[in-house]
Amino acid sequence: MRAKLTPRGKDRREQLLRTSAQLFAERGYHPTSVADIVSALGVGKGVFYWYFSSKEELLAELLKAGNHELRKRQQQSIGTEGDSLRRIELGIEATLAWFADHRDHFSIIQFAATDETFAPVLARNEQIGLADTARHLKEAMADGRIADSDPDMLARAIHGVIGRLTRDYIIDRGASVAEVAELAKTFCLRGLTG
Amino acid sequence: MRAKLTPRGKDRREQLLRTSAQLFAERGYHPTSVADIVSALGVGKGVFYWYFSSKEELLAELLKAGNHELRKRQQQSIGTEGDSLRRIELGIEATLAWFADHRDHFSIIQFAATDETFAPVLARNEQIGLADTARHLKEAMADGRIADSDPDMLARAIHGVIGRLTRDYIIDRGASVAEVAELAKTFCLRGLTG
Amino acid sequence: MRAKLTPRGKDRREQLLRTSAQLFAERGYHPTSVADIVSALGVGKGVFYWYFSSKEELLAELLKAGNHELRKRQQQSIGTEGDSLRRIELGIEATLAWFADHRDHFSIIQFAATDETFAPVLARNEQIGLADTARHLKEAMADGRIADSDPDMLARAIHGVIGRLTRDYIIDRGASVAEVAELAKTFCLRGLTG
Amino acid sequence: MRAKLTPRGKDRREQLLRTSAQLFAERGYHPTSVADIVSALGVGKGVFYWYFSSKEELLAELLKAGNHELRKRQQQSIGTEGDSLRRIELGIEATLAWFADHRDHFSIIQFAATDETFAPVLARNEQIGLADTARHLKEAMADGRIADSDPDMLARAIHGVIGRLTRDYIIDRGASVAEVAELAKTFCLRGLTG
DNA sequence: TATGAATGAGTCTTCATTCAT
């Protein structure tokens, strides 16, 4: 991770990130060699190692950047909404919508989850997302909107629903976000409120 | 997949299956070499290939056998229970309990999901589980116990909850099955009935 | 090579020889494993090593036995023919005819020629065949039927013609022996007599 | 088959080709491992795979390049000779002479003939050589220099003679080209003209 | 910045042969 990059250098870096993400999603991380990546861009192998110190670092970068974007989208979507449960609904929608636009990212996360190496990055990402959800849940409990219960476990249950429906419908079948979001919101909100 | 195996041969095969599952779960599939597996058993490399035609076949075998066992447990647990929603609850409990006893299997499934090679086996396994759940849901809808909705999508939502809580609590933290099952059942049942 | 074999034992040995020859011809010597051979016969691996001390020995056996048969056929064909040149013609015909009936053997010889291991057996076989031909040639020279020349080199030239036409027409295209023999005899006899 | 090679790269490629040819000829194709090849050059194993995608490809390359050279030599030797039969004689001589200078190549062809994998390349090479010879034969027939007969079969008979004498005298005994060519030419020309 | 070349440990798999029963 060089500190200073010329504009051209930034472009190259972006190119590498984009191309890798695509290839990783298509073929998987291990089956995609550094040689594949650079040759897809028509450059020499040195280029890769000029911008990234290793293949692992690149994936970590991808993971971090993706999560950053996802969260931005969630926050934009939630905006200043005052209702805690409504915030959860908006978050669900935003998440599905973002993955619909960034399908590559899903498979990458999926893989990273099976490799100890990426546990730290992934854990941090998840922690952030869970904390967001849990915050809304705690507020809803404090307001008596939902019964008292373990907010962390509930947050994980909700993320489980989102993750599974995203994979099965958004990624695998290219279903419409609205349709899936509808069921996801209903199921989760009822699950919380009873 | 040799047709005839002497008792001794069956034992060896089981040993290989067990040992592999353990190593795959600990270090991951790729990082575990065939050499690691056989040397853990203190036998020659050829032994592996006497019982399995490839490392891939071994994993597929593990996947199939595991799912078979899981389903057996679910069926035993459900027994002749007549109430459709209660059957779902029993299924949730049985699943968490089985994974608590077979943590290795969870990481193996997780990995397999990231490798195209195993998509067919995995798809078949999932399909079976989903169909079981969807059947109960359809019955509940027919009986007016829950509102009409897409039973397949609901089944996947439920499996999403179970999968996530299993991973985060049963596998990662060794939490008690009862405790997790309690929340999972409540969340899912409310999610269905509103 | 066990000294005494029961009648049943002799059969087994023959079966092994026949099956091996066929498989070697179809797939090649190296690509055919001992496992392939015994499993084609539906017997255990021990059987193979009961009758042959090694895969190599089996091939050598095949080579020797085949050559023995070929020569028998040539001799039967030549019988008591008094004319030396006519004897060469009869030999050519008999050789083509024998290979037409034993195509497997041709590929086996072909392979053996590329492996140092079998050089001795092959050399011995060739030597015998060449000596037969050379004897007729010497007689023809002594009788003034053909010009004096190196009988060994001439014999090899004749064998070159036979070998090549056998491969290209008898083996590869299943051409009729008569047709090929016609040209072979004409070409060789003219080559000798001018 | 990398498209771009620096001068240094071209050298390496040539070295690999040369070294492999030598080792294949000495020990045979299968007994020569890629490890043997690279260690004979004192380089790492990856070098081999930088220039050739497989051991097979290397051999195919060798076969093609060799045949190309041989044919060049034949054409140079024949030049603008107008007499069809004389062209055949010149071709015979050139072939023996080329193999005398490239003995390695002979064993390589010999081996390749026993492995289905190389059948296509070999077939193409042979086809070219046979077509050349057959062309001269047809001309000779048209001119009434030799009797009408199957030109393809005759070409194969001639190649049979050349192949055999090359192997037995040029390769195995290092005999003088002139001496062998003399008999080969006489035998074949007489064989044709009667 | 970038390239082509090189490294070499590590992977899966094959197979002739031997052994215990």
Next chain:
DNA sequence: AATGAATGAAGACTCATTCAT
């Protein structure tokens, strides 16, 4: 005589990474 099981050396090939230019 015969079987299923086991051995283990050897082979082709991959690939992240480094280096000389």
